[in-house]
Amino acid sequence: xxxxxxxxxxxxLLGLLAPALTMLVIYLVQFTEHxxxxxxxxxxxxxxxxxxxxxxxxxxxxxxFLFLNKNYFRSARGVLFATILFALFVFIxxxxx
Numbered sequence: 013x014x015x016x017x018x019x020x021x022x023x024x025l026l027g028l029l030a031p032a033l034t035m036l037v038i039y040l041v042q043f044t045e046h047x048x049x050x051x052x053x054x055x056x057x058x059x060x061x062x063x064x065x066x067x068x069x070x071x072x073x074x075x076x077f078l079f080l081n082k083n084y085f086r087s088a089r090g091v092l093f094a095t096i097l098f099a100l101f102v103f104i105x106x107x108x109x
Contacts, residue, residue, distance in 0.1 A: 022090060024093055024094050027072050030071040039051060
């Protein structure tokens with residue numbers, strides 16, 4: 013019987029949450045003197061928003077390999093799908109902002 017952890021939905025959820033939490037931690041450590049919208053506007057104006065978002069996806073790499081190591085291939089597939097969604101977001105944002 014497969015574990016309840018081996019689930020595409022769980023992998024997708026974690027793959028979406030990990031970069032968001034990473035961005036939140038970066039905000040709390042570096043930029044607490046400004047509100048979140050000001051920081052996003054600043055990152056966009058300096059043309060580094062997509063670079064920061066791309067770096068925030070790095071924790072997905074750890075999640076992906078953790079799931080592969082545990083043979084949770086469905087969860088790994090969900091994390092991979094979330095990473096692809098972030099890549100599409102970065103690609104679209106890079107050429108529209």
